Amino acid sequence: MSTDLGAAEALWVLLLGSLLGLELIGKVPPTLHTPLMSGANAISGVTLLAALALIGAAPSPGLRLLGAAALGFALFNVVGGFLVTDRMLAMFKRKESN
Amino acid sequence: MGELTLDLGAVLLLALGLKGLAKIRTARTANALAALALVLAVAGLLLQQGLDGWPWMLLGLAAGGGVGALLAYRVAMTAMPETVALFNGCGGMSSLLVAIGAVQLPTPLSLIGQISVLASVVVGAITFSGSIVAMGKLQEWLGTPAWTLRPQRHAVNIATALACLACCVLVLKGFALALLPLTILSLLLGVGLTLPVGGADMPVVISLLNSYSGVAAAAAGFVVGSELLIVAGAMVGAAGLILTQVMCTAMNRSLTSVLFGGALGGAGASSEGGEAAKDEGYKNVTSCSPEECALTLEAAERVVFVPGYGLAVAQAQHSLKELARLLEAHGIAVSYAIHPVAGRMPGHMNVLLAEADVPYDQLIEMEMINPDFPRTDVVIVLGANDVVNPRAKSDPASPLYGMPVLEVDQARSVFVVKRSLGSGYAGIRNDLFELPQTSMVFGDAKQVLQGLIQELRSLGVGKVAAGAAASR
Numbered sequence: 001m002s003t004d005l006g007a008a009e010a011l012w013v014l015l016l017g018s019l020l021g022l023e024l025i026g027k028v029p030p031t032l033h034t035p036l037m038s039g040a041n042a043i044s045g046v047t048l049l050a051a052l053a054l055i056g057a058a059p060s061p062g063l064r065l066l067g068a069a070a071l072g073f074a075l076f077n078v079v080g081g082f083l084v085t086d087r088m089l090a091m092f093k094r095k096e097s098n
Numbered sequence: 099m100g101e102l103t104l105d106l107g108a109v110l111l112l113a114l115g116l117k118g119l120a121k122i123r124t125a126r127t128a129n130a131l132a133a134l135a136l137v138l139a140v141a142g143l144l145l146q147q148g149l150d151g152w153p154w155m156l157l158g159l160a161a162g163g164g165v166g167a168l169l170a171y172r173v174a175m176t177a178m179p180e181t182v183a184l185f186n187g188c189g190g191m192s193s194l195l196v197a198i199g200a201v202q203l204p205t206p207l208s209l210i211g212q213i214s215v216l217a218s219v220v221v222g223a224i225t226f227s228g229s230i231v232a233m234g235k236l237q238e239w240l241g242t243p244a245w246t247l248r249p250q251r252h253a254v255n256i257a258t259a260l261a262c263l264a265c266c267v268l269v270l271k272g273f274a275l276a277l278l279p280l281t282i283l284s285l286l287l288g289v290g291l292t293l294p295v296g297g298a299d300m301p302v303v304i305s306l307l308n309s310y311s312g313v314a315a316a317a318a319g320f321v322v323g324s325e326l327l328i329v330a331g332a333m334v335g336a337a338g339l340i341l342t343q344v345m346c347t348a349m350n351r352s353l354t355s356v357l358f359g360g361a362l363g364g365a366g367a368s369s370e371g372g373e374a375a376k377d378e379g380y381k382n383v384t385s386c387s388p389e390e391c392a393l394t395l396e397a398a399e400r401v402v403f404v405p406g407y408g409l410a411v412a413q414a415q416h417s418l419k420e421l422a423r424l425l426e427a428h429g430i431a432v433s434y435a436i437h438p439v440a441g442r443m444p445g446h447m448n449v450l451l452a453e454a455d456v457p458y459d460q461l462i463e464m465e466m467i468n469p470d471f472p473r474t475d476v477v478i479v480l481g482a483n484d485v486v487n488p489r490a491k492s493d494p495a496s497p498l499y500g501m502p503v504l505e506v507d508q509a510r511s512v513f514v515v516k517r518s519l520g521s522g523y524a525g526i527r528n529d530l531f532e533l534p535q536t537s538m539v540f541g542d543a544k545q546v547l548q549g550l551i552q553e554l555r556s557l558g559v560g561k562v563a564a565g566a567a568a569s570r
Binding site (some may be wrong): 007009010013014015016017018019020021022024025026027028029030031032033034035036037038039040041042043044045046047048049050051052053054055056057058061063064065066067068069070071072073074075076077078079080081082083084085086087088089090091092 | 112113115116117119120121122125126128129130132133135136139140143147150151154155157158159161162164165166167169170171173175178179181182185186188189190192193195196198199200201203204205208210237247251304305308311312314315316318319320321322323324325326327328329330331333334335336337338339340341345348378438439443444445446448449452453458463476
């Protein structure tokens, strides 16, 4: 695990990331509220990166198992989230091409 | 340099993905882009740290990814809100587990690292238990028990939060064992904050918890020192907050009243699914059979359907479409009025009707269709309730007051298909049922629709259609 990230840099990254997030979503048609929420939810499973880092740095099998559990939960969120969003959006797509 | 390129590419794709998801034309591609972004991010990380511990990674992938994919393909579209809640809760759980694991690593954490662990534990635990409660309420496994609506709940929640804070201080002082009570208290806090929220407000809560899980991910990013994770978490956290605000506006609710106001309808009317099905003292209610309804329909020129969640629960979308086809073949103009919060989540009804192949251009949004109701002959309300309640416009004392509603009371005749006179999801009495032009058709939406189709066919509507089709 590379914890050599400077605290100040990390806080800048946090601030700029938040500002970007605030700007990205402006007006959303109500039709898309559900898919957008579901898609954003899938992205929040990005914490799987932390789980992978934990597995990589863990010295004991017990800790690796914990990492694997964290990874499993995160991937459940990511894989399920993206697929279910795609399933919803596919329905809109088909209607439009008709 | 390879991993830096991958990381930067991932952030770019994530931003494009989130932006694209907010537009109908680009949404599906954007979703794929965001998924690709996560693949790049994982590749970048593995390039940097190597494949040490790969069997464990595969284990997590197979278990989590496999179950997630299976659920995503098999879950019914009606159950979408609770599914999102479940996914979201698991994201929170992941951040919680990572933080607990990180404190047990041999490398000591910096002060920022320690604070991030605490944030990750608290927010992750609240996200998890809150999402599970939200799922339970949407599935109607959990109601809103009256005791959760007592004003004392705020004191209990504040006390729990303070206890969490005390545990955090203990951990920072070096008592790592305080993480255990911190986790338990945070889980309880998540339950305490979510349980009093009424079922109708649940989508807003899920959206907010979604924002929290982004925050938890960003905190986990501080713990493991990943800039990418911090950016992505912060982005989702902020975007989730905006989306929550947008949804609140669509439902005409303020975030504070959703979070701290308790269930709509107050303590008196608990919105427990089963118990709500009692007669709430309606007087001048006319009811009619599908036969009478069919006669009125046959003579109509303009028919508007108002679908609600009850329609989806009865799995009646396909019957509805069949009926609409029949009417259209008879020369009747048919459209569907879609309230922004129809279903259990904004946009949910569009997804459900799209699943039944209802033409997209027949779904009319509320602002567009409201002016048309005065020249509409027949409105059929199917399993919708609160979104057609005229009291939202006339009664300032009503909890629905101010919520924009479909003005179906302006139409010439209204048929409300409903299983009973029970109150809606929000637990509020509906004046529409007592209007002179309203008739109730009691029964399961699917059976009523099938009945209507049969009656119309026996009136010759089907034959005309078949003849027209044959001559074409």
